[in-house]
Structures are given as C-alpha cells and as structure tokens.
Amino acid sequence: MGLLRGLPKPRGYPWGVFAHLPRWAGEPLGLLEEGAALGPLFALGLGRPAVVGYSPEWNRRLLSDLETFRSKGSFSSLVPYLNGGIITTEAPLHRARRQELNPHFHARALGGLEARLRTALQEIRPQGVFEANRWASEVAQTALNLAYFEGQFPKAELARFLAPLKRPFPAPLWPRPLLFARVRRRAAELQARGLGLAAHLPLEEVLIGLAAGYDTTAHTLAWALWHAACHPDWHHPAGHPLLIKETLRLYPPGFIGSRRVARALEFDGIFIPQGALALYSPYLTHRHPDLWQNPLVFDPARFEGRIPAWGYLPFGGGERICLGMHFAQMVLGVALSLFGPLEPLRGDPQPKPGLTLAPRGALWLRTVQ
C-alpha cells in the first residue's frame, strides 16, 4: 500500500494489499462507511491497491475518462454474467458500439413496448397479500423476456439462468459453461426467428443485457413498492417518478462501480499508480450530508429541487451510463401504476449487499380494495 501514501485507510488486517479483503467480503457497506468518514478519498487493500472516492469531482473524473479508467480487470471481469459485450469493450471502440446499441434503448424506441408490458403485468398482478421481492423478480423477468424475445423465452429456463445473480457470493462468480451454452443456443434460436430486441443485437449483448437488467430492476421495484405503501402521498402517477428517484438514491443497486487504472494519475495531490483499482460509490455519494440534506430520510420532494451535479448516479454516468436506464424506468413506472393503495405488513428494507444491493428481508404487502 506504500504506493497510495497520503490516503487514509479503514481498519484492516496487517496484510499489505490484502488488508481489507475479509471485511470487503463480509461487510462491504460498513467498510465503505468507515472509509468515507475518514475523507472523500480513501485506500483499501483488495488484493491490489484500491482507491475509493465519492465526491462529485472524483465521480466526474472516473466516469469521464475511459482511457485511464478501464473496465477490463475491474470487478465485473470476475463475474461471468458481466464479463463481456459492451461492459468489457474499452475506449475508443466503446463509443461506436454504444452508438449501435443506444437507439434500441431510447425512450422513443421503447414506446411500443409499454402497452404490451402493461398487459403482461396485469396478468401477474397480485391480489391480497404478496411478497414484493418475489413479485418484483417475476416482473423483471417478464419485462426482459418481452423486450428481448417477445416473451417467447421459456420462463423456467430464464429464471434458472438469472437466479444466481441474486444469490450471496460466491454464487454469482462461478462459471456455468453448460447453463450459459444452453441459454446462448436458445437465444440464438429466437434471434433467428426475428423476435424482439434479440433480432437486432449481437448475441453476447443480449446475454449481458439480461444479466445487467435483472437483479438491478427487481431490487429497485421491491423497494419502490415498499415505499409506495409507506408513503401513500407519493403513490400516484405524478408522484411515481420522484418516488423512483428517491428509491434509487437511498438504495442504488449498483452501490459500487469499479475500474482499473491504465495509466498513473494524480488526483487531489494523491498519486494513483497504474494497475490500481479505482472505485466510485453511488451509495456513499447519495448518502453524503454535504450533498444531501437529511440524507437518511426518504423524501421524494428533494427531487423537486436541484440535484447536485455528479452527486446522483444510480445509473452511473458519462459514456458508460446504464444502457437500460429508460427501459428500467419504464418497467418501474408501469409496475407501480398497476396498484391502488398498498398496505405495508412487515419487512426489512435495509440494504444488504450482494452482487447488487438488495432489501435485507422479505417485504410483505397487501393490496387494499
């Protein structure tokens, strides 16, 4: 860690660049919060030197310079589901590939999908008591299936493919060559039949989109439903966009983003060597009292005012901003709009880290009427 001199470090084991691995594996949010209390930039030993920052300036620098902050060798490279396609495409190729993909995910392009999604979700809308996490997972799978394959991908097969993303570590990290090969074959069949987005995208982008869009959307929806029940003042069509924004502020599923430093740099007087990990944290940024008043209070009204530049990034930012952002927002809006009043029965909405942030416990709700 000598190379990251000048940076504070949270408590760790005296193991040099491995100092924080056990805490990272066991309680990453506690570790991040402890580091954040030491300063806007801190160091961790995660098998190699890592720099974590949460200031708007750090977020902007990391997310705007794709030549210095590379994706290959970051945490996503460790996850077979996320190790490929646009996610591991580096600058300068990344821009051209995004230009090919973006038109399919613009709000305009998704217009036709919205009505079909509404119909599909109406069929699975719960009546009476239901558990929000379970239903939200079904919604995310239904929406992805509809968008990519016009709903023709066998449901159970899709569920089996996506399930490990929601399991605790190390399940999301295991290679599953047979499962992946089966899913690729099935997706190729549907692609050849000219179905949905799959017909217009390279196969690897289809698999990456399914994986990147599943647990992220499902967890956000579960939280949004819970908060729609707890804050009925915001549970109406005009309130939903702000309710969703506030949900993503307090519980950004992508709580940590990582890059590998391809060329040494200086930031705020600190020398960051080539090969280091550089991390940004929507979770820390969104909960920082310098940027957000009463950051731990759930208050959608805060989005009626100005949002701090580079201080709100549930979908990342810059050229690597989430490809599925409009799609996810559309799914969340349609799903919430299916419900009249909701009653929160019992649940634990505190965030629990896995591959993404998830609600810690079951969230039981009841439809009223």
Ligand code: HEM
């Ligand atoms: C609420 C739901 C979602 C959240 C919170 C979310 C969050 C994010 C974040 C934070 C990033 C940037 C990661 C980084 O900087 O390292 C990202 C990238 C990405 N997301 Fe999402 N995402 C969501 C839904 C989706 C959906 C539905 C899809 C696909 C249909 C998707 C596809 C992608 C892809 C392909 C990238 C990589 C983009 C690139 O590297 O150019 N996401 N997402």
